[in-house]
Amino acid sequence: MTTVERTLISPWAMKKRRGKLLYWLVFALVITLFTVAFVVPLLWMVLGAMKTAPELARNPPTLLPESFGAGAYTEAWEFMDLAKYFTNTVIIAAGAWLIQLAVQVPAAYALSKLRPALGRWILALMLATLMLPASALLVPTYLAITEVPIVEVNLVNSPAAIWLPAAANAFNIYLLKRFFDQIPTELLDAARIDGAGSVTTMWRIVLPLSRPIIAVVSIFSIVAAWKDFIWPLLVLQDPEIQTLSVALQRFEPDTPINLMLAGLVLASIPMVVAFLIFQRQILAGLTAGSLKG
Structure with missing residues (x-):
């Protein structure tokens, strides 16, 4: 007796071009959403530390710092011991x-x-x-x-x-x-x-x-x-x-x-x-x- 594995998209639909396209579109969308949800806050925090306090207070906020450097990290290390x-x-x-x-x-x-x-x-x-x-x-x-x-x-x-x-x-x-x-x-x-x-x-x-x-x-x-x-x-x-x-x-x-x-x-x-x-x-x-x- 053979067992049939149940999936979101049936094997019959996956054999069709439209089914494969739908599968990869949904897969890419889910991966992109999860990546954005987890990576963007970390990226914003890392880049935000490179900005000055007035630059962080701007509205609308800037995406990238005006100048890249690790000065804030060394200063924070010493300032807060x-x-x-x-x-x-x-x-x-x-x-x-x-x-x-x-x-x-x-x-x-x-x-x-x-x-x-x-x-x-x-x-x-x-x-x-x-x-x-x-x-x-x-x-x-x-x-x-x-x-x-x-x-x-x-x-x-x-x-x-x-x-x-x-x-x-x-x-x-x-x-x-x-x-x-x-x-x-x-x-x-x-x-x-x-x-x-x-x-x-x-x-x-x-x-x-x-x-x-x-x-x-x-x-x-x-x-x-x-x-x-x-x-x-x-x-x-x-x-x-x-x-x-x-x-x-x-x-x-x-x-x-x-x-x-x-x-x-x-x-x-x-x-x-x-x-x-x-x-x-x-x-x-x-x-x-x-x-x-």
């Missing part, structure tokens, strides 16, 4: 990444392979938290940070105030679990017969096979920590330890608009470069574990 805030953001993102992997990988491994009692209910409750708006979690999370249960420590103005809540990411745990589910149980059974414990099995068998999904979770963790604004604004009240997103917002009232645009461009470069470098790993990791073969 961006090197310090880049360093703060790197520390926050790196710590969040390490702690998330240290918590999420064992949690997903336990739910997938160790199958604890009430494991399905635990996973269901974790996924239920994804249905809550982020704003609804701000107050209880902030109260927990100001007085951590049991130890009763105040983590405000500490990187741990961002690292610890970031570890409780149900989406990343679910991605890892779905990938771990596809690893043959026979491999783990063979490791146990050889005397390997659960931790050794996870470290020597599961993790080497899970590099694609770990790369994806790592990228998601770093990007989320890098671009987050509301939570760092609440818990990092000391200007000396603030991240880029919070610092740029603090400088905004007293900074010329062209320098502010230059600062935004500089803050965006690391994440754009990371996506361009690791886009293949992102796509491979998101689809790995979705099919059984």
Whole structure:
């Protein structure tokens, strides 16, 4: 029995010249619209930083700057002391990444392979938290940070105030679990017969096979920590330890608009470069574990 693949344009219509023309016109239109929607704002921001403040205030606005140069970028780097805030953001993102992997990988491994009692209910409750708006979690999370249960420590103005809540990411745990589910149980059974414990099995068998999904979770963790604004604004009240997103917002009232645009461009470069470098790993990791073969 042959199966017929359903598409927007039927195979019969694609055989005709009019059908092929319609297909390519729609395809080109969609690609053009998406390209314009994503690229034009970035291009406007990059070119806007090269303009002077009076030129940016013109109406109608100019498309290209009167003179091209990187002077605004160097001036913004020095004026807002961006090197310090880049360093703060790197520390926050790196710590969040390490702690998330240290918590999420064992949690997903336990739910997938160790199958604890009430494991399905635990996973269901974790996924239920994804249905809550982020704003609804701000107050209880902030109260927990100001007085951590049991130890009763105040983590405000500490990187741990961002690292610890970031570890409780149900989406990343679910991605890892779905990938771990596809690893043959026979491999783990063979490791146990050889005397390997659960931790050794996870470290020597599961993790080497899970590099694609770990790369994806790592990228998601770093990007989320890098671009987050509301939570760092609440818990990092000391200007000396603030991240880029919070610092740029603090400088905004007293900074010329062209320098502010230059600062935004500089803050965006690391994440754009990371996506361009690791886009293949992102796509491979998101689809790995979705099919059984």
